[in-house]
Amino acid sequence: MDERLERYAELVVRVGANVQPGQELFLFPAVEQHDLARALTRQAYRAGASYVHVLYADAHARRAMIERGPDEALSYSPDWLKALIESCSGNALIATTTDPEPDLLADLEGERVGRAVQHEIWAMRLQQLSDNVVNWCGIGAPSESWARQAYGEPDVDRLWNEVAFCMRLDEANPTAAWEEHLARLEARTARLNALRADAIRYRGPGTDLTVGLLPYAAWMSGASETTAGIRYVANMPTEEVFTSPDAQRTEGTIRQTLPLPLSGQVVRGLELTFEQGRVVRVEAETGGDLVRSHFASIENADRLGEIALVTGESRVGRTGTIFYDPLYDENASCHMAYGAALPFLLEGEPDEGFNTANIHVDFMVGGPELEVDAVLADGTEVPLIRNEEWQLA
């Protein structure tokens, strides 16, 4: 048995999803990630799980569906899958993010790829997020293919070392290191919430964007708690402080700074221009059609659902690696998402400013030249980030 893999799985099961004795665990790996899925299964039973469900995804089957299936297959949500999602309520869930073949769908028609969304399943998952009834965790799955994406060669050992660093598995007591780290992010979150800013302003090369904030959506970080009181860390690694903005008040242009693997294609050089909250122009070096298809076929995908702040202390950022996995890359750098807002941030009744969409796509916008300010109600600006360093004492 691979010790490295077991330690990783144990951390994710105990600190990430925090699987409770008697809970069922649902695993959603890619079929290529079966080694990790098996380790997670073993560790979950050790932690007292009553049952572990493993539902493998296969991007090749998805490719065949998009390429050869009828139109109605694209958005079909099978009943059994709905039953499976329903069963996650009250239980634990671990999903893997890394796409074993990020370019697999690149030669397919972008419009069909963009339409291939299981809307009912998405709506159910978003409802669960909103109800906060699942202790869940998203993680990466080291593999030769991921290493090849990150380094151009299948150097799995190097990848494992960087993943272990980002996951604090190099610490003598990883669990204690995580507690300390989560407390640090929590302090930053508290400071931002106390500031009660009206908007966030981004300035940088190709970027000048102002995003309104909502009085009833809090800033959050790291650890969360289900309604039943189970603490969990939804993303590992996590380095961000994030909120859902006012989707009606976005103005200006934002330029993507790191590539984004998405639905089997890679989006590069994305530039979105907003007017009155909506995207009015999409430019990209690659993957532009896919993003446009999202905006055209999914209601409110053309509005923002999340903004997140990350600084240079980030362990992910310190590796200097572009991982080609949003879970990692979004924690290297400031990012934002188009599509659904995050319902678990709500501290009051949402209005039209709180975006609802059957998709949520994060893209990275941070870098040394990005300046982020908080704009207060009276118009004064408070620096939040300069040169990738946190400014708010």
Added chain:
Amino acid sequence: MNNGKRLERYAELAVRVGANVQPGQEVFVQPMVEHAELGRALVRQAYEAGASYVHVIYRDEHVRHAMIGRGPDSALTYSPAWEKALIEAESGNASIGTMGRPEPQLLADLDGERVGRAIKLEIAEIVQRQHRENTVNWCGIGAPNDGWARQIFGEPDVERLWDKVAFCMRLDEPDPVAAWQEHLARLEARAGTLTALRPDALHYRGPGTDLTVGLLATARWGSARFRTSGGIDYVANMPTEEIFTTPDSRRAEGTIRSSLPLSLNGQIIRGLEFTFEDGRIVGVEAEQGAELVRSQLATSENADRLGELALVTKESRVGQSGTLFFDTLFDENATCHIAYGMGLPYAFDGEPDEGSNVCNIHIDFMVGGPELEVDAVMADGSEAPLIRDEEWQLPAA
């Protein structure tokens, strides 16, 4: 033929002749994770055949190992709600399963009693009902992989395994579909002759074997080509070389010795020997794996009664391959076999006879070989030879 093309041709045969996927049907593909390559080819070919949607649900024996080894008792027989919904959704649709364990002895280090108890009981009931109502056009096929090849040849020579599988599947024929139609017609003619004979029982004689099994007047002999209640013809196993019936589960007397090892639930059973009295197994002996079999018989009601008799002769391509596959789908088609557990509803034109066994498992084991003699016992006690020296004896009617 290059390997990619062979894979697609193989998948196409399973989709078109095996499950016989109809335009507009949904297809449920259930490979092991190590069978992903074939699983994907099946998905492609199913869409080519007009499937409206293809569901792929991977099975993982290591996950099962962890569940049996580390999970609570309640996990062993748990049937998750979503899995019940999944199985129910197969009704009216097509299903393709792939066989060929990459690690045939993966579960051998576990407590055999727990392995035997690990059956999703409610799901097994749904599956039995589907078999009874015959609402799914399904097919089981083999998926060559390194581990399976290693078990067979002592080395992971997957190319050699592919050659054997292609031979058994008649993919070496210029027109495999036509070759299959001809082959199935031959088996059905043999089955028709035996059904017309109306024997009262079968008598098996051989080394360690002297067993008489009663037959049911309402049960036919047939090939593995079935027709769903919706009228779709399909071939449930590929390869298939057998004619089979469901015997009278109340009438089995004597002893039968298994002639080939049996790969069962991640263990390998060798030298299995059963003794029957009044239709029930009263003695289980084995050189290896007896505990697992005993646990199955103790856990599943009526597992100790017979559910199938199948006759195979040496024209069998599986038998001709001279290979022990360590996989029931193949090995049961090399030679005569018998199953304990569930009687097959496919042997009946209407409702199954009350003598047809009701059980949530169905385990085939191989009993054939050059020395096995099989006779039909007529109502008047006279015996008609069916098989001698692995050759068919009964002249066509």
